[in-house]
Amino acid sequence: MTFSPQLEARFEKLLKSYPPGRQRSAMIPMLMYAQDEIGSVTDELITEVAARTGTTPLQVNEVMSYYSMLHRKPLGKFHVQVCTNISCLLHDGDKLYEHACKKLGIGHKEVTADGQISIEEVECMGACSWAPAIQVNYDFHHHVTPAKLDEILDRLKKKPV
Amino acid sequence: MLFNEPSPLETKVLTRRFGLPNSASIDTYLAHEGYQAFLKASKMTPDEIIGEVKTSNLRGRGGAGFPTGMKWSFVPRTSPKPKYIVVNGDESEPGTCKDRVLIENDPHQLIEGVLIAGLSVDAHAGYVYIRGEYRYIIEVMEKAIDEAYAKGWLGKNIQGTGFDFDLYVHTGAGAYECGEESALLESLEGKRGVPRIRPPFPAVVGAFQCPTILNNVETYCAVPAIIRDGGAAFAALGIPKSGGTKMTCLTGHVNRPGVYELKIGFPVKQMIEEVGGGIRNGRKLKAFIPGGSSCPVLTAEEVEGATMDYDSMASRKTMLGSGGVIIIDDQTCMVKAALRIMRFYSHESCGWCIPCREGTTWLKKILTRFHEGGGTRNDIVLIGDIAKNMLGRTFCPLGDAAAMPTLSIVEKFRHEFEDHLNGKPCPYEHSGTMVTV
């Protein structure tokens, strides 16, 4: 499998970050960064990461299935994550989530037909004091109102990647 | 960047450099006493360093509040194995958002704390485990580490002290359980984040089966001030047996939610009224969670006279926890709150221990039924029974973390469960339908 030079450099650094014989430690970070580049954890990626970390594809599959940020299916180019956990709930995070679903016509972990936007109801993302919060890919948005969310979604609908 | 205005009632020890231009850069750090505590510690013996941390009465800021100096003293320093310093930056306890602020605004303070921990147990490598969602925080940390290498504050023979130390960042990938220390260590080894049986504790068998100090981000961030100004000065900020300040995340129904650094022992009422600006919309306090959703809930009456410290909270049968304060007003449905909290634990239970895996699943189902108006009087008893059967029966405390708030809500707000019986509509304003994951 070929990756961008940046990702190859990242892999090289990761594989040197752990004690000798412990390359398996690099597995989860490698999957995370590779997923960002290729969109999901494919069979091919699993085989590749297994080869580079001295594990089997079965072991990689077993580990990745535990972690909620690693996914086998591609998400939208912009993955909108709405927190409905307790501190956000107290600021109507649940209503915000419903609003987003209605506006996009999709539900939890679904992708719009054009592949542009996906949505997920997520657990606490560490923005509780600035609730309600959402993340678009890795970007945080705080104090999100339905109007602000509309604005964000309208922008994402048209935004090239 | 700071996301809320500071409060004049704060005591700025860990946040002293916040708000300076480029507060995250090594130049700002060095211009404001940065790395001086490391240089001081490099001339002290390990026993002197650990002694100073013990004197400071610093207790772990990740939730359990274990005395930090004592934890460090458990590491077998003379073991021939390498020793490791691991930083817990998983920060996933609902209500908690302070480690993010600490790293974003002053990452070198964390590096310096880690270096001093390294000196105290003869460790030469460390890992900062940061939750995957915090990608930009990971980038801040990586940049700080690069700067520290470039200026000789990490690497070989740091500043001519003869001490070597390498520091790495490790990303998580979405799992609350990986904040639990032994599950974190499994995850660091490239495995599923399930807990290990203890003993042995990480101090003896930790990262890569070697002796390890594992602390929360905030705990390490307190260490430079302790070495610089002395343990006694840090201890004096707090109350007997518990020193210093606590990064406190005010969340929920207050006028000024935000992250504030408050002295240990800060009065709860003053925190809500003066730091937080009181309850929103002129409403009244109904319930108070001191430190993350794992803590038993207090009623407004129980909050009277309470202070933000381990003893005051223990005497009210709850915990100081992680600093994630959740403030709930009198228009909130406590059944809905209990359900949302349980949905979280059920989603995050790693499935390793049956009482936790099955208990959280069934409690979620029963609470959902209840909230939708299909509960029965028997269910109220059943919720309590299931929760009690989870307590203390699991490898890690996630099961307890799910059971404790539930038990406290059922016990203290039983009338609200009764209000939901017989198909009555939920009498509280904040009661939209709840979507289910």
Ligand SMILES: Cc1cc2nc3c(=O)[nH]c(=O)nc-3n(C[C@H](O)[C@H](O)[C@H](O)COP(=O)(O)O)c2cc1C
């Ligand atoms: C389910 C669970 C989740 C936890 N999550 C975190 C966390 O996100 N961050 C943290 O520092 N400690 C967390 N802890 C506590 C750790 O197990 C551990 O006690 C702590 O990191 C030790 O550091 P300290 O002594 O500095 O607090 C969690 C514990 C449990 C049981």
Ligand code: FES
């Ligand atoms: S509860 Fe939503 S970010 Fe913490």
